[in-house]
Amino acid sequence: MSRIVMKFGGTSVADLDRIRAVAARVKRERDAGHEVAVVVSAMSGTTNQLVAWCQALSPLHDAREYDAVVATGEQVTTGLLAIALQEIGVEARSWQGWQIPIRTDNAHGKARIAAIEGAELIRRMQAGQVAVVSGFQGISPTGRITTLGRGGSDTSAVALAAALKADRCDIYTDVDGVYTTDPRIVPKARKLAKISYEEMLELASVGAKVLQTRSVELAMNEHVRVQVLSSFADLPGTLVVDEDEIVEKETVSGIAYSRDEAKITLRRVPDRPGVAAGVFGPLAQQAVNVDMIVQNIAADGTTDLTFTVGKADLPRALAALEALRPQIGFAEVQTDTDVAKISVVGVGMRSHAGVAATMFRALADKAINIEVISTSEIKVSVLVASEYTELAVRALHTAYGLDAA
Ligand code: ADP
Ligand code: ASP
Ligand code: MG
Numbered sequence: 001m002s003r004i005v006m007k008f009g010g011t012s013v014a015d016l017d018r019i020r021a022v023a024a025r026v027k028r029e030r031d032a033g034h035e036v037a038v039v040v041s042a043m044s045g046t047t048n049q050l051v052a053w054c055q056a057l058s059p060l061h062d063a064r065e066y067d068a069v070v071a072t073g074e075q076v077t078t079g080l081l082a083i084a085l086q087e088i089g090v091e092a093r094s095w096q097g098w099q100i101p102i103r104t105d106n107a108h109g110k111a112r113i114a115a116i117e118g119a120e121l122i123r124r125m126q127a128g129q130v131a132v133v134s135g136f137q138g139i140s141p142t143g144r145i146t147t148l149g150r151g152g153s154d155t156s157a158v159a160l161a162a163a164l165k166a167d168r169c170d171i172y173t174d175v176d177g178v179y180t181t182d183p184r185i186v187p188k189a190r191k192l193a194k195i196s197y198e199e200m201l202e203l204a205s206v207g208a209k210v211l212q213t214r215s216v217e218l219a220m221n222e223h224v225r226v227q228v229l230s231s232f233a234d235l236p237g238t239l240v241v242d243e244d245e246i247v248e249k250e251t252v253s254g255i256a257y258s259r260d261e262a263k264i265t266l267r268r269v270p271d272r273p274g275v276a277a278g279v280f281g282p283l284a285q286q287a288v289n290v291d292m293i294v295q296n297i298a299a300d301g302t303t304d305l306t307f308t309v310g311k312a313d314l315p316r317a318l319a320a321l322e323a324l325r326p327q328i329g330f331a332e333v334q335t336d337t338d339v340a341k342i343s344v345v346g347v348g349m350r351s352h353a354g355v356a357a358t359m360f361r362a363l364a365d366k367a368i369n370i371e372v373i374s375t376s377e378i379k380v381s382v383l384v385a386s387e388y389t390e391l392a393v394r395a396l397h398t399a400y401g402l403d404a405a
Helices: 016-031 046-057 063-070 072-087 119-126 153-163 197-205 213-222 275-285 311-328 347-351 355-365 386-399
Strands: 003-008 035-040 092-095 102-104 113-116 130-134 137-139 145-147 168-173 194-196 226-230 238-241 254-258 261-270 290-297 302-310 332-336 339-345 372-376 379-385
Touching: 003 016, 003 153, 016 035, 016 072, 035 072, 035 119, 035 153, 046 063, 046 072, 063 072, 063 145, 072 092, 072 130, 102 153, 113 153, 119 130, 130 153, 153 168, 153 213, 194 197, 197 213, 197 238, 197 254, 197 339, 213 226, 254 386, 261 275, 261 311, 261 339, 275 290, 275 302, 275 311, 290 372, 302 311, 311 332, 339 386, 355 379, 355 386, 379 386
Parallel strands: 003 035, 003 168, 035 130, 092 130, 102 137, 168 226, 194 238
Antiparallel strands: 102 113, 137 145, 226 238, 254 339, 261 302, 261 332, 290 302, 339 379, 372 379
């Protein structure tokens, strides 16, 4: 007998038939004698709608009220799944974040889980009750509802698995595993039987939406066995494992893209010490995450400073920059939201030269212009015009020999 956390994403609970199918899958595990906790997302599309409503009322809305709104989607699906389970004879009850409680910090909209009190859930699971838990949400130190950032149900599931000392955390989604790149963009993408925590972490952080970044980080730190698999088919999925469990290390094991970033250029910034600190310090204070950065030195003692921020952070970033303009004295702020970041990831990069060169050559051959570059030990990213996203990902997938035969 094992203790299992099963997580179902938005498309897996998109309507009542799917919720019934999920209930049947949960029953199978329970009937096999396992203790089961289920984490669910909102029905697909629901969270987008809730976010859009907040933005339509006010682009710079109160993040605490945003959380009160967007956390509601999961409450619906936990209740519905509990009913569906009871209907097929499985004892079940729904749990909202505040009821468990799942304690977080107070960074509304991107809160981090601090602690989960699992004792009551464990007691009930041992007595045969299935716990159906709302993903994506928690409660702040001051008792307000928080959410964990988009895609956060994955993190809820892994954190719950760690807190409950579960044997497995199965992430059921609409693809049957982790692929070399998004299979919706590259039909020749290959399913990976295993991927290392590190590579999965890097892929997630540069845009592979299949797992939320924080969930992989947690799984790695807490040694949670994560498996990604399909809620629609009975196929083996992808196991996320320690690097030494992977025998054949590819130079590049995956490619990801993100259209979630916006490019900001400050034109004619004075070229003197302290300017970068003067720009990025206040942005950090506004909780704006800056990702890629380039700076050029111009001949006339000024420089252009280009960087990217999350699209959702753009209004706050621009407001902060406008406030800084008198002090810092740049000439102009330009923004471009029609950009995409394309990244290649692989642990083999540590010991192989020429990975970046291959990338630049493949993009040049397709006449795709590179706007910004950034690298890490196991990743190279470039920013390109978003219209080239698919073309760039496919070209790179072929260039690194990842296409399925
Ligand atoms: P869920 O609602 O179940 O959480 P998501 O939409 O968040 O599902 O994540 C699954 C999606 O991730 C897939 O439909 C796929 O389009 C996308 N995806 C991006 N990169 C990859 C990848 N490397 N492997 C598998 N899926 C990927
Ligand atoms: N419903 C939330 C979202 O759409 C959380 C999740 O699906 O993981 O971002
Ligand atoms: Mg998801």
